[in-house]
Amino acid sequence: MCKFRCESLDDTKKLASKFAELIKENGCFINLFGEIGAGKTAFVKLVADALGIKEKVTSPSFVILNEYHSASIPVYHFDLYRLENAGVKTIADELREYSEGKQITFVEWAEFSQGELPFDRVEINVGYEDDDSRVYEFRAVGDKYINILEGLKI
Ligand SMILES: Nc1ncnc2c1ncn2[C@@H]1O[C@H](COP(=O)(O)OP(=O)(O)OP(=O)(O)O)[C@@H](O)[C@H]1O
């Protein structure tokens, strides 16, 4: 586990750039947790910018999935909020496909998936501190992404 306090959006941008650098070659499957307005989508946007995505990155709350193909690696961004628990079961197999291969997949509101996502992943917990201050806590689940966590610590 590793934890970063970001006192401003600019701090979060630096963290996102570092994370982007670590995942841009081989891809990553990432679950984001945290209350409404914590900074999950903000982090995805900043990683997308760092990867060189040219399209406008928006929250997929209403569409469930946004995808971006203008960087050197494809980026998929799910928001499961509207699906809730029952709906997530219906896309569990699809999510598994997105967890494999050289692609980057972010999943917001993955708590709705309750054990439906047993594969290796990076979990990011975003905590709201006050106005512009946030805590980003990273955890590798499974062996696959331990090196990414190690890279973040350096
Ligand atoms: N240090 C910071 N890091 C990240 N976001 C910040 C920071 N300071 C302020 N913000 C602002 O906090 C807001 C976070 O909103 P965001 O849409 O990312 O939340 P979310 O976690 O995706 O919420 P939801 O559950 O509704 O999808 C943004 O407006 C962002 O600009």
Ligand SMILES: [Mg+2]
């Ligand atoms: Mg969001």
